[in-house]
Amino acid sequence: MKRTPTAEEREREAKSLSRVQLFVTLLSMGFSRQECWSELPFPSLGDLPDPGIEPVSPAWQKLRLLEELEDTWLPYLTPKDDEFYQQWQLKYPKLILREAASVPELLHKEVQQAFLTLHKHGCLFRDLVRIQGKDLLTPVSRILIGNPGCTYKYLNTRLFTVPWPVKGSDAKYNEAEIAAACQTFLKLNSYLQVETIQALEELAAKEKANIDAVPVCIGPDFPRVGMGSSFDGHDEIDMKNRAAYNVTLLNFMDPQKMPYLKEEPYFGMGKMAVSWHHDENLVDRSAVAVYSYSCEGPEEESEDDPQLEGRDPDIWHVGFKISWDIETPGLAIPLHQGDCYFMLDDLNATHQHCVLAGLPPRFSSTHRVAECSTGTLEYILQRCQVALQNVREEADNGEISLKSLESVVLKQGEEIHNEVEFEWLRQFWFQGSRYKKCTDWWCQPMSQLEEMWRKMEWLTSAVLREVRREGVPMEQKNEMLTSILASITTRQNLRREWHARCQSRIARTLPADQKPECRPYWEKGDPSMPLPFDLTEIVSELRGLLLETRP
Ligand SMILES: O=C(O)CCC(=O)C(=O)O
Ligand SMILES: [Fe+2]
Numbered sequence: 001m002k003r004t005p006t007a008e009e010r011e012r013e014a015k016s017l018s019r020v021q022l023f024v025t026l027l028s029m030g031f032s033r034q035e036c037w038s039e040l041p042f043p044s045l046g047d048l049p050d051p052g053i054e055p056v057s058p059a060w061q062k063l064r065l066l067e068e069l070e071d072t073w074l075p076y077l078t079p080k081d082d083e084f085y086q087q088w089q090l091k092y093p094k095l096i097l098r099e100a101a102s103v104p105e106l107l108h109k110e111v112q113q114a115f116l117t118l119h120k121h122g123c124l125f126r127d128l129v130r131i132q133g134k135d136l137l138t139p140v141s142r143i144l145i146g147n148p149g150c151t152y153k154y155l156n157t158r159l160f161t162v163p164w165p166v167k168g169s170d171a172k173y174n175e176a177e178i179a180a181a182c183q184t185f186l187k188l189n190s191y192l193q194v195e196t197i198q199a200l201e202e203l204a205a206k207e208k209a210n211i212d213a214v215p216v217c218i219g220p221d222f223p224r225v226g227m228g229s230s231f232d233g234h235d236e237i238d239m240k241n242r243a244a245y246n247v248t249l250l251n252f253m254d255p256q257k258m259p260y261l262k263e264e265p266y267f268g269m270g271k272m273a274v275s276w277h278h279d280e281n282l283v284d285r286s287a288v289a290v291y292s293y294s295c296e297g298p299e300e301e302s303e304d305d306p307q308l309e310g311r312d313p314d315i316w317h318v319g320f321k322i323s324w325d326i327e328t329p330g331l332a333i334p335l336h337q338g339d340c341y342f343m344l345d346d347l348n349a350t351h352q353h354c355v356l357a358g359l360p361p362r363f364s365s366t367h368r369v370a371e372c373s374t375g376t377l378e379y380i381l382q383r384c385q386v387a388l389q390n391v392r393e394e395a396d397n398g399e400i401s402l403k404s405l406e407s408v409v410l411k412q413g414e415e416i417h418n419e420v421e422f423e424w425l426r427q428f429w430f431q432g433s434r435y436k437k438c439t440d441w442w443c444q445p446m447s448q449l450e451e452m453w454r455k456m457e458w459l460t461s462a463v464l465r466e467v468r469r470e471g472v473p474m475e476q477k478n479e480m481l482t483s484i485l486a487s488i489t490t491r492q493n494l495r496r497e498w499h500a501r502c503q504s505r506i507a508r509t510l511p512a513d514q515k516p517e518c519r520p521y522w523e524k525g526d527p528s529m530p531l532p533f534d535l536t537e538i539v540s541e542l543r544g545l546l547l548e549t550r551p
Pocket of ligand 1: 249251274279290292318353354355363364366
């Protein structure tokens with residue numbers, strides 16, 4: 001039976017409605033829905049990206065919106081609410097919770113021990129991520145474990161896996177305990193993979209049952225609802241691929257040690273450890289499985305007080321909302337020690353989630369199918385080989401001669417040069433020496449990539465020699481210049497940006513082993529390098545040459 005709302009609840013509901021109406025108004029004004037729901041940290045008054053900000057800019061509108069909504073919230077549900085389970089089933093059917101009791105006790109013990117081991121050895125780190133051109137330190141500490149050579153990129157930060165011991169892996173770890181922990185997360189990965197496939201099958205069966213419930217009188221040719229969705233045709237292979245987790249991103253946060261946590265801005269769900277977001281860099285429609293370990297003592301379990309509104313701020317929760325929908329209430333799902341939840345199929349694309357902090361420290365292991373077509377060591381090594389195929393001969397001093405001066409070849413060479421420098425070397429060294437904490441796995445590959453990159457510096461210098469050489473026909477010069485100028489300009493801009501990031505105030509606050517290193521870096525006139533680090537002069541020279549050779 002649904003109870004009658006109290007006067008207070010009615011008032012709250014009315015406020016929520018006016019909040020909904022405000023959203024609707026903004027939407028009808030052409031305010032993008034993404035802006036209403038952006039997961040990005042929104043600026044406070046003293047924190048605007050640009051003091052001369054236009055009064056109609058999205059940042060301004062968002063600010064206005066939040067000002068207007070000061071003390072009213074959109075509605076959300078917790079298990080205390082009567083409509084909670086019904087709404088979950090209806091609006092969030094691809095969100096699955098498996099409570100701790102359904103997971104084998106031995107696995108709990110092992111996994112929880114593994115979290116504590118990695119924490120004890122100092123293997124988790126806060127990331128200095130970049131959001132909208134700003135450097136921010138995540139409140140949560142993280143480590144990526146997964147297939148050897150795999151990487152995962154989020155918020156402009158490429159994380160490199162500490163390998164788990166898949167067949168054929170020769171990974172060495174600094175401590176036997178760390179090795180055991182990585183093995184445990186591989187075991188958890190297999191368990192969650194099986195659970196995911198089972199949950200996907202159940203979901204497919206449910207969808208099918210719904211389809212079959214549609215009356216047949218609409219005829220055989222009529223396109224039936226639900227058909228052509230994710231579960232037709234090659235469903236079994238798709239299902240397996242979409243549950244083939246290749247990495248897990250571990251999170252840790254102790255709220256007692258985080259004096260400032262952001263308040264959830266739309267629903268008033270309280271302190272957030274992770275703001276609203278979609279998970280990035282995943283294979284389309286792939287699942288995400290999360291094991292949640294809040295270090296709560298049994299005596300701390302608080303009794304649910306039915307008088308209190310909203311979620312219990314002592315308990316960790318995961319929050320969900322539908323991305324484009326301003327009417328469906330959000331959900332705050334309590335997570336107790338050892339609970340697991342699954343985001344199936346396109347849930348991560350259609351919904352956003354956030355993590356709401358409780359009192360105790362908490363770990364989570366978030367298993368994902370990282371989209372790593374351009375994110376594995378194997379891939380980047382192959383790319384570098386392609387670029388270096390243009391080397392004809394190499395002299396003792398490093399100088400090289402080129403095989404081809406064709407513009408497609410030159411262009412590709414310079415693009416790969418940028419890719420290895422900015423997506424791999426600088427990303428890796430920006431994270432200080434953290435990767436040495438657990439394993440030396442990335443040391444040799446990084447030296448190898450740096451060596452290949454160094455040769456590319458000689459490649460670029462050989463190309464520059466050609467465009468400067470007297471007697472080369474204007475047309476050919478023009479083509480060469482056109483093919484390399486964009487990449488070299490990008491290189492100059494990105495070098496400046498990475499250099500500044502490494503020197504930033506926030507970067508300087510990090511402990512020695514996490515201090516960003518600006519690498520590769522060399523001083524002007526370094527005899528071992530053919531070109532300067534700072535390409536300002538070269539870029540203007542090339543621009544000048546391009547003007548001269550214009551047809
Ligand atoms: O810790 C969790 O439950 C989820 C964390 C999360 O959303 C993430 O790391 O992307
Ligand atoms: Fe997430």
